[in-house]
Amino acid sequence: xxxxxxxxxxxxxxxxxxxxxxxxxxxxxxxxxxxxxxxxxxxxxxxxxxxxxxxxxxxxxxxxxxxxxxxxxxxxxxxxxxxxxxxxxxxxxxxxxxxxxxxxxxxxxxxxxxxxxxxxxxxxxxxxxxxxxxxxxxxxxxxxxxxxxxxxxxxxxxxxxxxxxxxxxxxxxxxxxxxxxxxxxxxxxxxxxxxxxxxxxxxxxx
Ligand SMILES: C[S@@+](CC[C@H](N)C(=O)[O-])C[C@H]1O[C@@H](n2cnc3c(N)ncnc32)[C@H](O)[C@@H]1O
Numbered sequence: 039x040x041x042x043x044x045x046x047x048x049x050x051x052x053x054x055x056x057x058x059x060x061x062x063x064x065x066x067x068x069x070x071x072x073x074x075x076x077x078x079x080x081x082x083x084x085x086x087x088x089x090x091x092x093x094x095x096x097x098x099x100x101x102x103x104x105x106x107x108x109x110x111x112x113x114x115x116x117x118x119x120x121x122x123x124x125x126x127x128x129x130x131x132x133x134x135x136x137x138x139x140x141x142x143x144x145x146x147x148x149x150x151x152x153x154x155x156x157x158x159x160x161x162x163x164x165x166x167x168x169x170x171x172x173x174x175x176x177x178x179x180x181x182x183x184x185x186x187x188x189x190x191x192x193x194x195x196x197x198x199x200x201x202x203x204x205x206x207x208x209x210x211x212x213x214x215x216x217x218x219x220x221x222x223x224x225x226x227x228x229x230x231x232x233x234x235x236x237x238x239x240x241x242x243x244x
Contacts (some may be wrong), residue, residue, distance in 0.1 A: 043189070044075040046202040046221035047159065050185055051076045054157035055083025061199035063153075065144050065172050066161035067101075068089035069110070070127035071119050072189075076159060077128065085156065090140040090147055093121040096163040129236070145171040153179030161189035166201050173205045182231040185218060191225045198223065 039047075051062050056170060062080050067073055067089040080087040095118035099105050112119040128137045140147060144162050158176050163169060180186050191206050192198035206225050209215045220224030 039072045039075070040187075040222055041225040043222045044072060045172045046224055046226075047072060047187060048075040048079045049216070050187055050226055051079030051084055051087070051157055051159075053081055054185040055085045057129040057156055057183065058085075059156040059184050060154045061085050062157045062159070063176065063179075064089040064159045064161065065091075065176060066096075066163075066189075067093070067120070067124050067139060070131075070139075072159065072161060073124070073137050074127060074131045074133060076130065076157075081133060081136035084201075086136060086138055088138045088140055089124075090142060091120070091124070091162070092143050093124070093141060094118050095120065096168070097145075097165050104160065107180070145175045147178070148175035151179070154181035155179055155184060156181060157185040157187065159187040159189070160202075162167055164190060164199050164201055169201045169205060173209070177209060180229050184229050184231050186215065186227040188225045188227070190223045191220075194229045205223040211229050 046210065055062055062076055062085060064073055064087060070092065073087060073089045077087045095110070095185060110118050110120050110123065117206055124139060128134055157218065158180050160172050162172050177186055188202055188206050190198055190202045192203055209227060210217065215227040215229055218228045
């Protein structure tokens with residue numbers, strides 16, 4: 039999460055949080071870097087960030103893959119476990135009152151959670167099956183006039199995997215969402231309300 043993308047996430051979270059449409063939700067905590075940006079926004083807006091992760095790493099974070107970090111492997115189990123690191127990050131940022139870490143598999147958690155959310159940020163697994171499950175599980179839980187943020191959207195296959203880009207394109211094509219801006223690989227979408235107006239999208243200034 040490069041800083042410009044983190045700051046764009048923070049600003050989007052702040053605007054969405056202040057609408058009062060619901061809490062903020064993140065799929066993919068990892069070590070909680072993005073959760074600190076969104077958690078700071080949640081605190082300032084007077085709401086909460088829920089951040090979901092099973093903490094065992096995506097496919098592309100497993101041993102043998104380019105993004106694997108051996109320091110996130112629990113020596114007792116030999117399995118990736120980023121939960122202690124995420125908890126430490128949130129604590130050191132002073133955000134324990136604003137960030138709720140939810141440990142579980144995203145689509146399974148979604149079955150028991152209605153929403154709505156003022157903002158959902160999708161940055162979980164990037165494999166086709168897992169990412170599609172995240173989009174179909176969580177995008178419908180964004181409130182009308184709420185915001186959906188998607189990470190790692192690359193139009194050029196030379197820059198990165200195409201799954202988030204394809205799913206982002208499908209949402210845009212549905213007519214239910216309108217584009218809300220781009221920073222690096224971060225894309226924002228605003229959910230249309232009945233009549234076609236969006237709320238968060240109209241509040242460009244903080
Ligand atoms: C790219 S990392 C998230 C990075 C984080 N948002 C940041 O910018 O600091 C993706 C995370 O999604 C988690 N993940 C992948 N598939 C998941 C699933 N089906 N359910 C829950 N978490 C999942 C992985 O464990 C990993 O920690």
